Amino acid sequence: MLIFDSNHNFIDGNLNEKKGKKQFKNIIIGGLIITNLLSFSGCAKNVPCDVQGNHAHYYINDDYIGRYVVSEKSSLSGLNRLDNYIFVNEEEESLLEFINKKDLFKIDDNKNSIDNITDNQTDYKEYRYSYYYLMPMPITYTDGKNNYITYNYIPMIGYSWTSNPNRGNLTGEERVCHYVYYGYKVIKNDKGVYELEKSEPVDSIAEIPEGYDYIKEKFYDIVNLYNRDEILDYEDGPEEEKEIISEDEYNQSQSKSR
Numbered sequence: 658m659l660i661f662d663s664n665h666n667f668i669d670g671n672l673n674e675k676k677g678k679k680q681f682k683n684i685i686i687g688g689l690i691i692t693n694l695l696s697f698s699g700c701a702k703n704v705p706c707d708v709q710g711n712h713a714h715y716y717i718n719d720d721y722i723g724r725y726v727v728s729e730k731s732s733l734s735g736l737n738r739l740d741n742y743i744f745v746n747e748e749e750e751s752l753l754e755f756i757n758k759k760d761l762f763k764i765d766d767n768k769n770s771i772d773n774i775t776d777n778q779t780d781y782k783e784y785r786y787s788y789y790y791l792m793p794m795p796i797t798y799t800d801g802k803n804n805y806i807t808y809n810y811i812p813m814i815g816y817s818w819t820s821n822p823n824r825g826n827l828t829g830e831e832r833v834c835h836y837v838y839y840g841y842k843v844i845k846n847d848k849g850v851y852e853l854e855k856s857e858p859v860d861s862i863a864e865i866p867e868g869y870d871y872i873k874e875k876f877y878d879i880v881n882l883y884n885r886d887e888i889l890d891y892e893d894g895p896e897e898e899k900e901i902i903s904e905d906e907y908n909q910s911q912s913k914s915r
Contacts, residue, residue: 825903835882
């Protein structure tokens with residue numbers, strides 16, 4: 658059965674029985690993950706299953722991070738089903754439903770896969786640079802009956818960041834990009850309803866506070882090391898709709914405007 662402490666924090670019940678862990682370990686060792694993934698066509702069809710009684714199958718994403726789900730579908734929201742399973746009661750099924758709805762994964766069940774991701778997530782430096790583009794400026798005119806819109810294109814200067822220290826038009830500004838991680842705690846409130854609590858950002862998975870046993874599929878952010886409130890959510894270069902021009906074209910346009 659599921660067990661909760663005095664604060665209603667979930668403590669492992671038989672969802673992580675040694676038998677289930679051993680089965681999944683054997684699947685990984687035997688290379689059956691690859692076999693299972695190759696057998697899926699991508700459509701969420703039911704997979705034949707001879708298991709009797711309430712049970713949950715193990716589903717994994719492309720990074721081999723997984724969770725148990727009560728389903729017989731071949732795939733669910735980017736997760737592919739494996740053959741190993743555990744038996745669940747009604748309360749456990751309710752918890753698994755909440756975990757699946759919130760896109761949670763148990764840290765302890767996925768340590769190797771998480772380590773494979775985080776081992777490559779080291780700090781790196783970025784450099785600010787400028788680029789030139791044309792910004793459309795709408796102009797409205799009328800012929801007496803109808804209104805029309807045309808555009809003038811104004812040369813502008815924009816900025817972005819790159820990890821290439823030899824890129825052109827560098828401004829001399831630099832920053833250090835740093836990974837931070839979040840854990841989640843599943844709590845059952847006084848009304849018997851599951852709730853989710855997010856941890857503060859930490860510098861490694863090992864520093865996630867005790868009790869925050871879960872992560873989400875996207876369990877990290879990249880921040881400015883010297884301003885951790887600044888989450889770096891961007892792509893190198895200008896936005897796709899911007900029409901880029903050369904530095905010479907920009908300089909010529911500035912000369913004409915003087």
